[in-house]
Amino acid sequence: xxxxxxxxxxxxxxxxxxxxxxxxxxxxxxxxxxxxxxxxxxxxxxxxxxxxxxxxxxxxxxxxxxxxxxxxxxxxxxxxxxxxxxxxxxxxxxxxxxxxxxxxxxxxxxxxxxxxxxxxxxxxxxxxxxxxxxxxxxxxxxxxxxxxxxxxxxxxxxxxxxxxxxxxxxxxxxxxxxxxxxxxxxxxxxxxxxxxxxxxxxxxxxxxxxxxxxxxxxxxxxxxxxxxxxxxxxxxxxxxxxxxxxxxxxxxxxxxxxxxxxxxxxxxxxxxxxxxxxxxxxxxxxxxxxxxxxxxxxxxxxxxxxxxxxxxxxxxxxxxxxxxxxxxxxxxxxxxxxxxxxxxxxxxxxxxxxxxxxxxxxxxxxxxxxxxxxxxxxxxxxxxxxxxxxxxxxxxxxxxxxxxxxxxxxxxxxxxxxxxxxxxxxxxxxxxxxxxxxxxxxxxxxxxxxxxxxxxxxxxxxxxxxxxxxxxxxxxxxxxxxxxxxxxxxxxxxxxxxxxxxxxxxxxxxxxxxxxxxxxxxxxxxxxxxxxxxxxxxxxxxxxxxxxxxxxxxxxxxxxxxxxxxxxxxxxxxxxxxxxxxxxxxxxxxxxxxxxxxxxxxxxxxxxxxxxxxxxxxxxxxxxxxxxxxxxxxxxxxxxxxxxxxxxxxxxxxxxxxxxxxxxxxxxxxxxxxxxxxxxxxxxxxxxxxxxxxxxxxxxxxxxxxxxxxxxxxxxxxxxxxxxxxxxxxxxxxxxxxxxxxxxxxxxxxxxxxxxxxxxxxxxxxxxxxxxxxxxxxxxxxxxxxxxxxxxxxxxxxxxxxxxxxxxxxxxxxxxxxxxxxxxxxxxxxxxxxx
RNA sequence: GGGCGAGUGGCGGAAUUGGUAGACGCGCCGGACUUAGGAUCCGGUACCGCAAGGUGUGAGGGUUCGAGUCCCUCCUCGCCCACCA
Numbered sequence: 001x002x003x004x005x006x007x008x009x010x011x012x013x014x015x016x017x018x019x020x021x022x023x024x025x026x027x028x029x030x031x032x033x034x035x036x037x038x039x040x041x042x043x044x045x046x047x048x049x050x051x052x053x054x055x056x057x058x059x060x061x062x063x064x065x066x067x068x069x070x071x072x073x074x075x076x077x078x079x080x081x082x083x084x085x086x087x088x089x090x091x092x093x094x095x096x097x098x099x100x101x102x103x104x105x106x107x108x109x110x111x112x113x114x115x116x117x118x119x120x121x122x123x124x125x126x127x128x129x130x131x132x133x134x135x136x137x138x139x140x141x142x143x144x145x146x147x148x149x150x151x152x153x154x155x156x157x158x159x160x161x162x163x164x165x166x167x168x169x170x171x172x173x174x175x176x177x178x179x180x181x182x183x184x185x186x187x188x189x190x191x192x193x194x195x196x197x198x199x200x201x202x203x204x205x206x207x208x209x210x211x212x213x214x215x216x217x218x219x220x221x222x223x224x225x226x227x228x229x230x231x232x233x234x235x236x237x238x239x240x241x242x243x244x245x246x247x248x249x250x251x252x253x254x255x256x257x258x259x260x261x262x263x264x265x266x267x268x269x270x271x272x273x274x275x276x277x278x279x280x281x282x283x284x285x286x287x288x289x290x291x292x293x294x295x296x297x298x299x300x301x302x303x304x305x306x307x308x309x310x311x312x313x314x315x316x317x318x319x320x321x322x323x324x325x326x327x328x329x330x331x332x333x334x335x336x337x338x339x340x341x342x343x344x345x346x347x348x349x350x351x352x353x354x355x356x357x358x359x360x361x362x363x364x365x366x367x368x369x370x371x372x373x374x375x376x377x378x379x380x381x382x383x384x385x386x387x388x389x390x391x392x393x394x395x396x397x398x399x400x401x402x403x404x405x406x407x408x409x410x411x412x413x414x415x416x417x418x419x420x421x422x423x424x425x426x427x428x429x430x431x432x433x434x435x436x437x438x439x440x441x442x443x444x445x446x447x448x449x450x451x452x453x454x455x456x457x458x459x460x461x462x463x464x465x466x467x468x469x470x471x472x473x474x475x476x477x478x479x480x481x482x483x484x485x486x487x488x489x490x491x492x493x494x495x496x497x498x499x500x501x502x503x504x505x506x507x508x509x510x511x512x513x514x515x516x517x518x519x520x521x522x523x524x525x526x527x528x529x530x531x532x533x534x535x536x537x538x539x540x541x542x543x544x545x546x547x548x549x550x551x552x553x554x555x556x557x558x559x560x561x562x563x564x565x566x567x568x569x570x571x572x573x574x575x576x577x578x579x580x581x582x583x584x585x586x587x588x589x590x591x592x593x594x595x596x597x598x599x600x601x602x603x604x605x606x607x608x609x610x611x612x613x614x615x616x617x618x619x620x621x622x623x624x625x626x627x628x629x630x631x632x633x634x635x636x637x638x639x640x641x642x643x644x645x646x647x648x649x650x651x652x653x654x655x656x657x658x659x660x661x662x663x664x665x666x667x668x669x670x671x672x673x674x675x676x677x678x679x680x681x682x683x684x685x686x687x688x689x690x691x692x693x694x695x696x697x698x699x700x701x702x703x704x705x706x707x708x709x710x711x712x713x714x715x716x717x718x719x720x721x722x723x724x725x726x727x728x729x730x731x732x733x734x735x736x737x738x739x740x741x742x743x744x745x746x747x748x749x750x751x752x753x754x755x756x757x758x759x760x761x762x763x764x765x766x767x768x769x770x771x772x773x774x775x776x777x778x779x780x781x782x783x784x785x786x787x788x789x790x791x792x793x794x795x796x797x798x799x800x801x802x803x804x805x806x807x808x809x810x811x812x813x814x815x816x817x818x819x820x821x822x823x824x825x826x827x828x829x830x831x832x833x834x835x
Numbered sequence: 836g837g838g839c840g841a842g843u844g845g846c847g848g849a850a851u852u853g854g855u856a857g858a859c860g861c862g863c864c865g866g867a868c869u870u871a872g873g874a875u876c877c878g879g880u881a882c883c884g885c886a887a888g889g890u891g892u893g894a895g896g897g898u899u900c901g902a903g904u905c906c907c908u909c910c911u912c913g914c915c916c917a918c919c920a
Binding site: 218221229247299333349418419643778779822825 | 836837838839840841846847848849850851854855858859860861862875876877899900901913914915916917918919920
């Protein structure tokens with residue numbers, strides 16, 4: 001090592017060496033315990049930002065630490081290469097998405113290498129390659145066989161300007177965020193995964209994910225939105241048929257004074273001839289609006305009377321049937337019983353249209369309720385039933401049970417469960433995605449339900465295209481404009497047929513990529529089941545919390561499917577999940593070109609080196625917390641590494657000559673040399689424990705303390721002190737490795753290591769050196785701190801008490817008082833309770 | 836409206852099971868070395884107070900010998916979901 005800390009030379013030297021030595025290849029220790037460390041694979045945009053840096057660092061520290069502890073670690077990286085941004089860029093810049101994506105990958109990978117990440121690049125994958133996406137198609141076929149894929153007509157967001165389906169996220173105030181045109185609902189065919197078949201399993205599985213942040217599991221619970229209730233038939237008055245409603249509060253049924261159904265054809269059919277024109281008009285108006293416009297919470301409740309009446313099955317009263325915007329066709333049965341006395345929405349609507357309000361509950365305390373005047377007065381909690389026939393006097397819970405049974409016995413309904421979660425529609429009218437392996441043949445399949453492409457014909461490749469002609473952002477899906485792709489032969493009859501021109505949602509790609517890493521070249525299945533048995537589930541997964549209910553739910557679903565297909569051994573893909581916080585700009589705002597507050601990793605690496613960037617980002621705060629970038633703190637991290645460097649450089653010659661502590665009898669270490677050894681060994685213990693808890697900021701703080709302590713010792717004066725210093729620096733280099741691996745390796749080498757400190761392993765601390773023989777005790781009087789005493793570690797209560805009582809300040813505090821009780825906490829404190 | 840987090844010095848943040856609040860870093864103040872320093876090293880730094888001492892973890896109560904930590908009420912901020920019956 002040189003006197004000057006020349007980070008760029010040191011970093012490129014070790015990066016090259018790690019790659020050459022295959023330091024981070026997995027499978028090197030087949031008999032050791034495995035550790036699968038994974039970070040969410042990136043969409044390869046042009047440049048890395050600090051969020052990426054932090055994300056990958058959190059996994060990297062963990063991977064390096066466990067590699068040092070002798071685990072067989074797999075830590076792979078790849079590219080989520082399909083997606084809309086590349087296609088939009090292609091439309092704008094007229095460059096094929098594959099070309100642009102490849103450029104980005106090269107750039108991105110270079111930045112990753114420059115940050116010193118410990119990836120096994122032999123496992124690299126790219127989801128846009130046929131070798132990868134053919135297995136998306138394979139899964140599609142398997143899931144089609146199992147009924148987990150189906151074709152449906154569904155209501156989607158259709159942009160009237162772009163002439164395409166867009167995602168909910170792309171709709172802003174009912175308009176398209178790109179072209180600002182109006183977005184409407186459109187019924188169109190699409191392919192969907194029957195994820196709702198797994199709703200209960202996914203929900204139940206959350207209970208076992210003890211090492212996932214509760215924030216994420218609760219969001220998934222919410223998203224799945226399981227609610228238990230009943231479906232009940234409300235017979236139509238004066239004609240055949242009935243309306244089936246869903247309610248979680250059947251205990252309030254005696255207060256149901258009207259029924260509301262979602263605006264749609266059914267409402268029109270129900271309407272009496274006199275009311276029909278108005279109902280028709282209302283339904284048509286609603287159909288023209290987007291979901292948010294029609295039924296967003298901001299939207300005022302509106303509705304019309306159908307003229308028809310239903311009969312409340314419990315009260316036998318005749319109640320009016322309305323149709324209104326606040327009832328959603330897609331949830332429950334698309335119809336509700338309205339109980340204005342005990343439901344806020346029903347109350348507002350009843351107030352507006354003058355519908356009757358009937359109290360059927362009193363408070364659990366027995367207090368009776370008055371008819372509410374305002375929304376705030378509406379009693380919506382469980383209570384005790386009043387004015388409810390045979391059920392009067394029951395609690396809400398009892399009533400729900402009995403009324404449910406009544407409905408079932410009389411064939412008027414049933415207890416049931418409803419979910420908020422919907423099936424996952426994955427058809428996209430895009431080019432840059434996985435083609436859906438389906439063919440339409442007019443002869444074999446006149447209803448156009450789709451004929452699957454046989455497994456042996458996979459992959460259905462994305463065709464080569466003339467970018468400018470095909471990717472226009474207008475008209476039909478791009479693949480419909482490529483005749484060579486579109487026209488094919490029917491797998492059944494061999495006659496002329498056309499291919500499905502839609503592609504898959506890119507969330508399909510990320511459902512199983514973590515398993516593909518295990519055997520990226522495997523060509524008999526998506527991955528090698530033997531490797532899956534060795535490595536799955538993933539031990540730790542790091543990524544942003546924004547994926548809580550998309551990717552993190554989808555891949556839990558997929559994981560279950562893979563198990564059923566006999567590919568994977570586990571239901572759950574990931575044991576421990578870490579969701580990292582956001583790196584904001586120095587001004588506390590989200591980093592953005594708009595604010596001019598973007599700090600790029602490349603600039604920081606160039607100015608301070610990767611080790612400084614790593615140390616700073618990890619030291620800035622706990623992983624899950626957001627933090628604001630701070631240039632001063634970066635300087636601080638850099639200063640720390642310079643101190644480490646100077647210390648190691650300064651002592652290297654003397655320490656090399658002095659040798660190992662093992663060569664010196666333990667009793668020769670006394671005074672300063674013993675203190676040095678204690679400081680170093682305590683640091684090893686502390687840092688290891690902190691890393692396992694993912695408390696990287698305190699791990700680094702612990703290393704800083706050791707460095708400060710070693711500076712305080714100044715120059716070693718005896719051979720023992722030289723030995724102790726040498727040991728301390730070697731231990732320092734070891735514990736610093738996960739954070740600042742380049743500096744650590746350079747120091748390690750100067751202190752006699754033959755290769756990377758990763759190969760040297762994580763050091764064991766000497767248990768005898770991490771316990772003190774004199775301990776500080778806090779002395780309290782009535783719980784207030786009155787003094788601090790130093791006592792031999794093995795001292796018993798009476799010795800500590802005697803020492804405490806002889807302390808001057810304690811004496812003063814105790815004088816003239818009677819000791820009622822003494823609380824003694826070994827190794828911590830003694831508290832005199834006096835009066 | 837519902838769910839989940841979080842409130843600790845000037846700032847980022849520490850504090851295994853309730854046990855010396857403020858580790859570590861930044862900033863600031865002082866000193867050393869220097870022609871010089873925005874380099875480096877050493878010291879100080881929660882608040883009030885000259886001091887003795889007192890006060891302090893969003894607010895208010897409670898449990899306890901002892902509460903940042905546990906319980907209750909409330910306030911503020913953030914995120915997610917949201918007319919889901």
